[in-house]
Amino acid sequence: MGYFEDIQKAVRRIPFGKVATYGEIARGAGHPGTARQVAWALRDMTAIELPWQRVLGHGGRILLQGESGRHQRQLLEQEGIAFIGLRVDMKRHEFRFARAKRKE
DNA sequence: GGTGTGACGCTCA
DNA sequence: ATGAGCGCCACAC
Numbered sequence: 001m002g003y004f005e006d007i008q009k010a011v012r013r014i015p016f017g018k019v020a021t022y023g024e025i026a027r028g029a030g031h032p033g034t035a036r037q038v039a040w041a042l043r044d045m046t047a048i049e050l051p052w053q054r055v056l057g058h059g060g061r062i063l064l065q066g067e068s069g070r071h072q073r074q075l076l077e078q079e080g081i082a083f084i085g086l087r088v089d090m091k092r093h094e095f096r097f098a099r100a101k102r103k104e
Numbered sequence: 105g106g107t108g109t110g111a112c113g114c115t116c117a
Numbered sequence: 118a119t120g121a122g123c124g125c126c127a128c129a130c
Binding site (some may be wrong): 021023026033034035036039040052055065069 | 111112113114115
Binding site for chain 3 (some may be wrong): 031033
């Protein structure tokens with residue numbers, strides 16, 4: 001079990017209609033303080049089936065640039081996630097992990 | 105093992 | 118609100 005898989009599992013735990021920040025994913029995966037690496041890991045995960053669109057930057061901002069970002073927003077809106085300007089309404093949609101767990 | 109890189113997060117001007 | 122600076126850490130060379 002490596003870092004990559006830990007992140008993958010954490011992302012899968014985000015329920016439909018909810019979103020989580022990179023930092024929250026890192027914590028939920030048991031690797032606090034590695035938000036940046038979460039983004040790195042996600043790049044290679046776009047190929048596999050994963051709700052990567054539910055992962056946002058701090059404050060609910062989409063960090064993907066260009067068309068990818070536009071696509072992400074579209075996917076989120078399809079899930080019924082509300083936006084306030086460029087940010088997701090985190091009051092309504094932020095998902096928080098119960099606690100970091102190493103083994104599943 | 106040193107160096108550069110990045111879908112980050114936080115502070116401060 | 119907006120942007121620069123800096124700390125962070127896993128990975129590929």
